[in-house]
Amino acid sequence: MTATHPALADPAVEHALRQAAALMRRSLHAVALVGAGLSAESGIPTYRGAGGVYERFGEPTIDGWELFTHDPAEWWRQAIAHETAGSPFSEAIERAAPNAGHYAMADLEQMGRLAHVITQNIDNLHAVAGSRRVTEIHGNRYKVRCIECGARERLETVNLDRLPPSCPVCGGLYKNDVVMFGEPIPRDALEECYRQALAADLFLTVGTSAVVYPAADFPVLAKRRGAPLIEINPEETALTEISDVVIRAPAGVALPALVDLLLVP
Numbered sequence: 001m002t003a004t005h006p007a008l009a010d011p012a013v014e015h016a017l018r019q020a021a022a023l024m025r026r027s028l029h030a031v032a033l034v035g036a037g038l039s040a041e042s043g044i045p046t047y048r049g050a051g052g053v054y055e056r057f058g059e060p061t062i063d064g065w066e067l068f069t070h071d072p073a074e075w076w077r078q079a080i081a082h083e084t085a086g087s088p089f090s091e092a093i094e095r096a097a098p099n100a101g102h103y104a105m106a107d108l109e110q111m112g113r114l115a116h117v118i119t120q121n122i123d124n125l126h127a128v129a130g131s132r133r134v135t136e137i138h139g140n141r142y143k144v145r146c147i148e149c150g151a152r153e154r155l156e157t158v159n160l161d162r163l164p165p166s167c168p169v170c171g172g173l174y175k176n177d178v179v180m181f182g183e184p185i186p187r188d189a190l191e192e193c194y195r196q197a198l199a200a201d202l203f204l205t206v207g208t209s210a211v212v213y214p215a216a217d218f219p220v221l222a223k224r225r226g227a228p229l230i231e232i233n234p235e236e237t238a239l240t241e242i243s244d245v246v247i248r249a250p251a252g253v254a255l256p257a258l259v260d261l262l263l264v265p
């Protein structure tokens with residue numbers, strides 16, 4: 001394995017990568033839980049930790065869902081005004097392109113080594129990189145979702161002249177697909193996540209602090225059912241203690257290295 005990144009020169013990282021590759025070779029249904037750390041190398045700040053969104057711009061309000069259910073037209077007016085005004089975070093997402101980590105995950109899916117990705121990211125970069133079997137548990141910022149029937153549509157195709165916009169399928173209210181604090185996780189996404197956690201014979205956590213629920217439940221559920229856990233993160237997380245393999249390297253470095261190892265017959 002050529003050390004193209006200082007992290008790969010670390011014998012402990014190289015050893016962990018080889019252990020992870022061996023587990024992935026034996027796995028028939030590997031599932032990954034992904035967090036903001038995967039998109040960090042695409043220029044999108046993570047939420048927690050030094051220099052994170054919360055440190056720089058403060059914690060998000062937790063009454064967004066309440067406002068939406070109370071006055072959806074007003075919620076939409078504020079959301080559009082916020083988007084029009086722009087913010088460093090939304091501009092970073094708008095500018096972002098997939099990095100080597102996103103492409104490596106798409107490659108692992110293509111190679112039949114990764115059965116499903118549960119992402120907490122709202123940036124759509126998995127889809128842009130070519131991943132197909134992805135559940136966006138916290139939604140997608142480029143989509144709207146009907147809060148009645150759950151139908152999703154691309155935001156750019158929705159007429160916002162009359163607010164709140166409504167669903168052409170059932171007449172229900174559309175909101176942005178991003179799940180707000182206090183808002184229930186959409187049933188279809190939640191059911192798929194539990195299905196995948198129960199089906200997993202190997203579970204990877206990639207770039208997540210694993211402190212937000214129910215997302216942080218899935219690796220624990222899979223572990224309890226006997227699936228080994230692989231953690232890819234430059235720092236310790238809430239799951240380090242129960243992880244079988246820990247790869248202390250950036251995702252954009254570790255994931256392509258895993259693909260390289262798995263390409264060796």
Ligand code: APR
Nearest residue numbers: 035036037040046047048120207208209212233235250251
């Ligand atoms: N590669 C891999 N991991 C990285 C990298 C990198 N290049 N850079 C940072 N990390 C790790 C950090 O060490 C941290 O553990 O990514 C993690 C990011 O953690 P959080 O900021 O807490 O993000 P996340 O786990 O995705 O948060 C979950 O919380 O705020 C809500 O809805 C939001 O989806 C989000 C959820």
